[in-house]
Amino acid sequence: MDRFITFLFLFLAVWCPAQQTVTVSGRVFDESSGETLIGATALNPSQGAGSATNEYGFYSIAVPARDSVRLVFSYVGFQSRTFELFLLRDTAINVGLSTGVQLEEVVVKANSYQEQLNSTEMSVEAITTREAKLIPVLLGESDILKTVQLKPGIPSGSEGTTGIFVRGGSNDQNLIVLDEAVVYNANHLFGFFSTFNTDAVKDLKIYKGGFPPQYGGRLSSVIDVKLKEGNNKKFAGSGGIGLIASRLTLEGPIQKEKSSFIVSGRRTYVDIFTRAVNRSKEDSEDFNPIPDYFFYDLNTKINYQLGEKDRLFLSGYFGRDVFGVNGDFFDFDFDWGNATGTARWNHVFSPRLFANTTFTYSDYQYNIQTRATGFSFRVGSNIRDANLKTDFYFEPNNQHTIRFGANATYHQFTVGRLKAGSDDGLVSFSAGQDFNGIEYGLYFSDDIDLTEKLAVNGGVRLSGFGNDDTFYFGLEPRLAVRYSFNERWVAKASYARMQQYLHLISSAGVALPTDVWYPSSARVKPQQSHQVAAGVSYILGGQFLLNLESYYKNMDNQLQFVDGAQLFANDDLEEEFAVGEGEAYGVEFSIEKKQGKVTGWIGYTLALTRLKNFSTLDPNGRFAQESEGFGAFYPIYDRRHDLSVVLMYELSRRLTATATFVYGSGDLRWLSPGRFSIQDIYGANFEVVAPDYRERNNYRLPPYHRLDLGLVFRFFPKWGEHDLTLSVVNAYDRRNTFFIYLEPEFPQNTGGNAIEVPNRIAAKQVSLFPVLPSLTWNFKF
């Protein structure tokens, strides 16, 4: 194999410089736990050459042979380490960095932003687990996915709705991967919490544009979540007890410094209270039992160092939301969730060539079961993937970082599988469709430092999707350019073409667990987008990073539903689709401070998204928006202004205060501007107030704003440490609009007349949260 790879890349020798060099390579990891560090830098200051660790913690840097060389390894929040080297041949050095204070080197501060500035990557946001743990989201629970949505350009759905809408993209256009396995629904409890347990997460990065060619399959974002590998030095644990959920994480070495494990789980327990209430009131006649609801998830990971050149990782996730109502004559059970599995093999072919081969399995499903005496009803949908991919990293010299790879994913879809009937078999009916398809990807990219100031990352991805009767392919060029004016000023620009072969069929105005993934077919073409972005970054006073980015994105083959779409038990869903275009553009500004007593960021986005030119796939279908001349319309998540301010103030070693303020233009809603009356036929009820819906999403809700405050008290007993986190979500009790409805108000006494005419119609606003204080106890040892 090694010979084959060497042969394959003989032609790449053109990149090898004339001066004799040797390569230093290896892993950079956290000294205390053995966790690899992603994005740590190895710098040769005399030559100004550097390399950053890839997502597997691997670095490779060429240095002059037979010469004394100084290599500095650094990572934000850790002490840097310097090695004085005189090398005759390629050498592997695994570097452990420490957060301790007693060593001579200072903790990296001034160049906290350097890696960000030097990279050709743009439109990327990252959040650390430390930040996520400090910033409470709801009921004291930290949530890394919710926290990253405080960064500019990533507005979430409004309160109480799921969905991440990156740069005007719809909710299905986010590629969410957990240890490289796709997570199809990253939400618990209808979107109030994400499926990612912050205790188990090592790193979260979100790409909003300028997508590197190794990513494909979605138009608008890549959310890459990496699980911790587990402490390979000592046994450790952490956890917490919150208002609604508890967590526990255990990790430790299996063989010291060679293999480790991590197991992390959490579960909500509101159902324990509600069951107690139900039991105490089950004898009272008018009592309706409170439905049972809970969610849980479990993350596990094992990693094993097979030798100097090989590492093996196995990781898995399983999570479920469970909702049920049980009565004397009627049972209703609804559960949904993801399962993912990853087997990953890292192999170092040579100091310049690193490979990662991964097999992943993903499953998302929902099931609804209803039983009434003598009858039963089951409906469910799922999507299952098996994916094999391999990625190579080749650093022929310090000017080039080449990545190439391939993947193939087998998708299996079950759409609206329904079975219902009577126990005696007299009545039975069923519906549902099964599909499958294979998605392919092949990519190549080269990150080239053309000059000291100019760097280019150019590449291409060739993607394809095929099923029984159709095959599509897409050529997706990607380009990113970085120009450094000086150490403080950097300008970047990027272009990315993306192709998406899966579509999310959402049966409601907002995302729900029952939304179904649907493949491209002969009639439903793949979604496509082009995105260009340009921006500048500036380091202000050595402490603040200022970012200004603008983008334009157009999207083809966007799906909406025809008017009055019939989604239930429909074996020809495509008849219900309308296909059109979308475009989005905007400007994002942020100022960030990563070091010091006060850290945080301010982000602001000015954006516009609109959809247009929709036509129905079914010639008899109806899409009033276009046919009645309303033209383009705005999706509900079109948000003109979006501001977030996040501040973390470390008052002392024991006490940290946080404040988060968000302000956004209200979401759009589709309200009826007119009404009419329908008296209907004999036996039917007179509909006095029937809405006449016209132009889509024609009403903007009032602006959304909210202030959340948090205080973290840390305690350092003799063994381990623990903290109490006090949080107040919605501190000034803002009643943000969840939805508005129009309610006819009827007179008290109608004198026995069968037809009631209202006095007037009132607009009612419903909010979800008042001020919400909570307390969470966290521990670790």
Add this chain to the structure above:
Amino acid sequence: MTMNHLRHFFFLAGVTLFCLSACDLEKEVAIELPEYQSRLVIECYLEPGQPFSLLLSRSLPYFDPFPPLNQEFLENILVDSAQVEIFHEGKTYELSNQLAFNPLTRKIFNYYSSEKVPFDTLSSFELMVTLPDGHVVSGTTRLLGAVPIDSLVTQFADMDTLARVLTYFTDNPDEENYYRRMFHQSSLDSNAIQDFSIDDRILEGTAVFGTGYNYVVGDTIISTLFHIDRAYYEFLESLEDAVNANGNPFAQPSPIISNLSGNAIGIFTGISYDRKAIILRK
């Protein structure tokens, strides 16, 4: 953290959840809806053997005031002076502009002809409504035959006095059929307990509609099965979607799907049904 601390913690959790549930999270707000152009609303149901009748009204901006239910209410929403014609098999039925009230069905119509709707499932009926300003609304429909109810079956729960009623019928799998099902207790004048429409996509031969265990011996149950066409089905479904979306943040609203041209809302359709009634016995 001792057990005592834990007890305090859960007490706090309980108090917070209680406070949350007690908060009033709904309030009236003043909103301004987009401008609205009034549209014509037509209901015309052709029931064989019954006189031709049609209700022509208009839609209004959502917040327009409601006059009391009297002459003023009718004048506010009814549209007069239109020429209403229905064509069938070369014959024209003219409906004159007169207020007609059916005391049995308690329905009102403002265009009426004493001529009876012929039972003809082969030829279409065409409607044309011409307003004084020349605005024309038209539509076409065809009558369908009734689909019979096979049986009404009463089932009592084990060891209980409560019963449910099952309505069995047979769907022809070779045809694309749509049904409207209504269920009344005591009389058709009462509000329908069930009123919904379905298509036969999921039906395989024998089909059944059921009720909850809500009835006792002596109750009168009336079950009606309408055999409807696709246009009426789409109209009813879109009407239901439109009504239900107001107040449900998880529902997708729908514009009304009508089978009328000329920017009108409404339906022109035939009515055919089978109806069975029983008095519950053990």
